[in-house]
Amino acid sequence: MSPTEPLSAERREAFVRLIAKHTGIEIRARDQANLSTKISSRMKALKLDSSTAYYQLLESSNADSHQEWLDLVTLLTNGESYFFRDTEQFSLLRNQILPELIQQNQDSKTIRICSAGCSSGEEPYSIAILLKELIPDLEQWNLLILGVDINQLALEKAKKAIYSPWSFRNVDPDVKQQYFQLIHDRYKLDQSIKEMVNFQILNLIKDEFPQQDSELRDMDLIICRNVFIYFERAAIAKVISKFHRTLKPLGYLLTGHAELSNQNLNPFQIKVFTESLIYQRTANDSTTASLSSTLDEQQSYYPENLSSDTDDDLGDNPHVGRSIRMQQIALNLLRQLPPDTTIQKLGNLTAAELILQLETELKSLDQELS
Numbered sequence: 001m002s003p004t005e006p007l008s009a010e011r012r013e014a015f016v017r018l019i020a021k022h023t024g025i026e027i028r029a030r031d032q033a034n035l036s037t038k039i040s041s042r043m044k045a046l047k048l049d050s051s052t053a054y055y056q057l058l059e060s061s062n063a064d065s066h067q068e069w070l071d072l073v074t075l076l077t078n079g080e081s082y083f084f085r086d087t088e089q090f091s092l093l094r095n096q097i098l099p100e101l102i103q104q105n106q107d108s109k110t111i112r113i114c115s116a117g118c119s120s121g122e123e124p125y126s127i128a129i130l131l132k133e134l135i136p137d138l139e140q141w142n143l144l145i146l147g148v149d150i151n152q153l154a155l156e157k158a159k160k161a162i163y164s165p166w167s168f169r170n171v172d173p174d175v176k177q178q179y180f181q182l183i184h185d186r187y188k189l190d191q192s193i194k195e196m197v198n199f200q201i202l203n204l205i206k207d208e209f210p211q212q213d214s215e216l217r218d219m220d221l222i223i224c225r226n227v228f229i230y231f232e233r234a235a236i237a238k239v240i241s242k243f244h245r246t247l248k249p250l251g252y253l254l255t256g257h258a259e260l261s262n263q264n265l266n267p268f269q270i271k272v273f274t275e276s277l278i279y280q281r282t283a284n285d286s287t288t289a290s291l292s293s294t295l296d297e298q299q300s301y302y303p304e305n306l307s308s309d310t311d312d313d314l315g316d317n318p319h320v321g322r323s324i325r326m327q328q329i330a331l332n333l334l335r336q337l338p339p340d341t342t343i344q345k346l347g348n349l350t351a352a353e354l355i356l357q358l359e360t361e362l363k364s365l366d367q368e369l370s
């Protein structure tokens with residue numbers, strides 16, 4: 001294929017699988033024609049006239065391949081973001097979660113927060129503004145706000161911290177007035193806020209974390225919103241497991257609404273607020289290793305290549321696989337309710353009691369299958 005010819009369906013499918021494996025991003029059927037155009041434009045830039053050669057470049061693991069992924073990813077990701085995106089979740093952070101973290105860490109005066117999939121920085125800078133407003137003796141504190149993303153161009157923009165009016169769709173004019181300086185038609189973030197945030201390039205799928213020799217560890221809060229909507233289910237499970245290990249005991253994970261439906265969230269306690277759900281790593285450190293391995297093990301309910309409508313890999317009997325999946329879905333639904341909600345049609349048991357029953361049932365099915 002020359003850069004101007006369309007990809008064959010087979011070749012396109014191979015690229016789709018490779019991209020999902022490398023980035024977690026699922027290229028849906030409706031976007032696949034667009035993918036061919038993007039691949040052609042990369043082949044042209046590299047002066048390659050065979051899609052096989054381009055595929056082989058991406059598949060290898062040398063410096064050229066690494067560089068090409070950095071460039072290709074800038075075409076594949078959607079970096080849509082704005083300050084204080086999702087009023088409800090920001091009000092939960094402002095009124096509950098951040099005050100709780102500030103209170104808990106009064107002695108060490110240390111708080112560690114990661115915005116994963118931070119794009120051009122609006123999300124971590126919004127957190128920095130909140131912390132500045134919530135902590136009167138800020139200079140006494142050791143705060144880490146780390147923004148990570150796979151897209152190098154988005155991170156360059158984040159580090160510049162100069163924004164168009166479009167990034168302020170949801171911003172109180174007072175905040176804009178207080179923390180930004182209008183230069184021509186652009187808004188430059190105040191240096192004191194800019195200095196509160198660090199950025200790092202990171203591929204949530206391929207890169208190892210937590211990393212004890214870097215800042216990506218022992219987080220009090222990980223915010224990962226509007227990232228998983230683009231991911232395959234198996235990729236989401238992989239990243240949740242890494243997030244679990246990257247959080248401190250009792251640390252929080254905040255995702256976009258409903259981005260984790262259908263995932264196994266056993267190692268987290270789900271806290272229900274009117275504004276949003278938030279997932280909390282459990283407190284008991286001694287069970288941490290087994291909890292993490294439970295999460296990894298239970299991902300085997302959703303093996304890598306299993307599409308949502310096949311159950312073939314779940315044991316010999318497809319009905320067992322389907323039954324497990326149904327129970328997981330029921331479990332996730334129940335976890336979204338306050339634990340003491342009674343459910344009349346199910347013998348007036350509470351959500352917490354039903355969760356326990358389903359978890360026990362799933363564990364015994366797990367043992368039978370292994």
Ligand SMILES: C[S@@+](CC[C@H](N)C(=O)[O-])C[C@H]1O[C@@H](n2cnc3c(N)ncnc32)[C@H](O)[C@@H]1O
Pocket residue numbers: 022023024025077078079080081082085116117118119120122123148149150151154202203204205224225226227
């Ligand atoms: C829609 S933006 C979300 C920005 C911000 N979190 C928000 O909600 O406003 C999604 C971001 O996820 C990033 N992303 C996608 N796949 C990623 C991966 N495998 N590792 C790290 N970041 C990724 C994209 O580059 C993009 O910047």
